[in-house]
Amino acid sequence: MTNRKYLTASEIERLLDVSRQGSNPERDYCLIRMCFIHGCRVSEINSWLLSDIDLTHNRIFIRRLKNGLSTIHPLYELERDALTAWLNVRARHRHTAKEWLFLSQKGNRLSRQRIYDILRDCGRRAGLDVNAHPHMLRHACGYALADKGMDTRLIQDYLGHRNIQHTVLYTATNAQRFLRAW
Template identity: 55%
Template sequence: MNERKYLTQVEMERLVGAVSTGINEHRDKCMLLMCFIHGLRVSELAGLRIQDVEVSTKTIYIARLKNGFSVQHPIQNREMVFIKKWLEIRSQYLDSDSNWLFLSRHGGRLSRQQLYRLFRKYGESAGINVAVHPHMLRHACGYALADNGCDTRLIQDYLGHRSIQNTVIYTASNAGRFRAITL
């Protein structure tokens, strides 16, 4: 396996598609999508609380770690479908009265280690040729934003980076930024 540190958007679709049907299907698809769409660190994902997701206004509050800027993001329609499905069945889990958004089948919130195992398992099931881990989805978000034409400052704000130096990796490698140049 090579040392690539991000997933492509096509690989992201395969990763979400690799989640098997069953009791954890909606939870796991929801987690994968939220991690990618919002560029969440694994601890940010594990630390999401029910009150951080406002279904009526379609917003999510993200308390960024590593001294980053906390932000509110809009919830995308595709993501909202899985959030609603997850919230419908969440009450069937142990400790469903807790504030944690994502719960383990055995009670309590999912640990970082459980999330790493789940992401790796779905990466293998999807046939992705790198060992998938949660931070790859954060990088995938940054590269997808750059590929969609977002400027570096917007990506910086979106990911909650304090320093622009942590953000330029996404735009510096984006060949599409040169397409408008004619000589």
């Protein structure tokens, strides 16, 4: 197993594929997709409330921890579809009065440890060469945004970093930024 701190795009796709084959496929798929797309820490994603989501305007409030800058992100089509599927399943259970977005089978807030377990299990089933954990999705988000050519300051805002030094690692190793140098 490698000590790499992020997941590649193909590894994330493999995680998403196997998440659809577990005991809570809609929840787990939605959780992994949204954690990656929004670059969330595990405590940020397990703290999401139903009231943080605005499906009418396709946006979600991201409450950053560790003194990060909270912001509103758009909801993209694939995650909106995943979110809708999870909310439909969630609504069929008797514990729908809970305000947390991601619930356990018993209807409680999904714990940090359970989210780690979900990622580790999906990583094993996907045959990944790394021990997948939620923070790898946050780093994968930063690298994916850099690969798309997003400006460092925009990545900083997107991930909620107060200090740009926490953001430059995503762009410093990106060879794409040199393509137009000559």
